[in-house]
Amino acid sequence: MITKYTIPHFFYQWAAVLLLLFLGGFMLCQAQTRSFTIGDVTFTMNFVEGGTFNMGAQNTDNTLPGYEAGADFNENPVHAVTVADFYMAPYLITQELWETLLYETPNAEFEQQWFEGAGLGNQYPAYYITYNDVQRFITALNDFCHYTQQLSDDEFFRLPTEAEWEYAARGGKQSQGYVYAGSNTASEVAWYVENSPESTQKVGLKKPNELGLYDMSGNVMEWCSDLYGNYTANSQTNPTGPANGTYRVLRGGVYMRPATLCRIAARSYAFDNTRVSYYGARLALIANPPTGVNTLQTDKPTGYIQGTQLHIVNLSGTTQIALYNILGQKVAAYHIASTTHNINMLSFPKGMYILKLNQTTQRIVW
Numbered sequence: 001m002i003t004k005y006t007i008p009h010f011f012y013q014w015a016a017v018l019l020l021l022f023l024g025g026f027m028l029c030q031a032q033t034r035s036f037t038i039g040d041v042t043f044t045m046n047f048v049e050g051g052t053f054n055m056g057a058q059n060t061d062n063t064l065p066g067y068e069a070g071a072d073f074n075e076n077p078v079h080a081v082t083v084a085d086f087y088m089a090p091y092l093i094t095q096e097l098w099e100t101l102l103y104e105t106p107n108a109e110f111e112q113q114w115f116e117g118a119g120l121g122n123q124y125p126a127y128y129i130t131y132n133d134v135q136r137f138i139t140a141l142n143d144f145c146h147y148t149q150q151l152s153d154d155e156f157f158r159l160p161t162e163a164e165w166e167y168a169a170r171g172g173k174q175s176q177g178y179v180y181a182g183s184n185t186a187s188e189v190a191w192y193v194e195n196s197p198e199s200t201q202k203v204g205l206k207k208p209n210e211l212g213l214y215d216m217s218g219n220v221m222e223w224c225s226d227l228y229g230n231y232t233a234n235s236q237t238n239p240t241g242p243a244n245g246t247y248r249v250l251r252g253g254v255y256m257r258p259a260t261l262c263r264i265a266a267r268s269y270a271f272d273n274t275r276v277s278y279y280g281a282r283l284a285l286i287a288n289p290p291t292g293v294n295t296l297q298t299d300k301p302t303g304y305i306q307g308t309q310l311h312i313v314n315l316s317g318t319t320q321i322a323l324y325n326i327l328g329q330k331v332a333a334y335h336i337a338s339t340t341h342n343i344n345m346l347s348f349p350k351g352m353y354i355l356k357l358n359q360t361t362q363r364i365v366w
Contacts, residue, residue, distance in 0.1 A: 045087035057265035087285035096122035119200035160284035171210030181216035182209030186259035190218030217262040220280035228269035310343040
């Protein structure tokens with residue numbers, strides 16, 4: 001005899017509730033992006049939830065974390081790194097976005113402009129851009145987005161730190177442990193010497209990684225905010241690289257080089273003013289404003305960079321001075337009773353800072 005079972009009505013009610021919760025959570029996840037518009041161009045930023053990961057790679061012991069047969073000497077020691085929440089652009093900065101914001105190509109000399117042979121068009125990455133070019137682009141972008149109120153006063157675009165870049169390329173908390181950004185097969189996610197030896201390619205044509213980020217392996221190398229330095233075995237939280245150095249970090253591999261350079265852990269470096277056809281950039285956005293910094297007042301700036309000195313003038317009475325880096329960390333603090341004060345910026349990496357004077361603040365680009 002076959003017994004017929006009846007599913008209770010309350011089961012359907014609970015199933016409906018669970019489905020709604022699931023869909024709500026999915027929609028919330030999908031909403032973890034922000035959109036910005038410059039002229040006729042709109043671009044998005046994906047939220048990256050912070051976390052802890054093993055940064056780097058080693059090729060000596062396959063029983064230890066970070067083992068990769070192709071790991072290079074400057075990728076070890078593997079070390080634990082914790083990063084805070086941030087936003088990362090799913091696509092490289094495109095030629096369209098660059099030209100729309102700055103009304104220019106990177107250099108007036110033909111051989112260092114975008115051209116057909118290396119990839120020319122709106123959706124191709126902006127290349128032939130130096131680290132210094134990118135800082136000028138980011139400054140203009142921040143100014144525009146603050147002026148149009150697309151950013152709050154204490155938010156700003158910047159380059160990712162090297163740690164943030166690697167964490168995002170690995171997929172953050174969604175990481176599947178891939179060697180390349182989104183796959184263990186380079187051709188699925190990367191443009192490199194075997195499938196694009198002569199030219200960059202339009203952004204977003206390969207598979208994204210776990211966070212929906214494209215081209216983090218191959219196509220063009222990406223400038224990071226850090227000065228280049230050797231790793232240490234120490235655990236770190238929100239590292240920003242060494243305070244001093246000769247070169248700037250680049251990550252992500254390149255269209256004209258082998259797949260091994262497209263590995264997530266692979267590192268490269270160059271001078272700030274190096275301009276070649278395979279250097280590009282990707283935007284990051286601070287997710288948590290610096291603690292204690294409330295309002296940006298830039299109409300009457302009292303701080304300015306001249307040479308290597310940050311000059312602070314027109315002070316009155318006793319002033320509490322604080323300098324915050326791109327991650328909102330306080331890197332310097334002073335209690336000043338005079339009308340002027342100078343800070344030697346050689347002690348700090350190049351980049352954007354927030355200068356706080358009592359309760360007023362100002363963006364500083366060093």
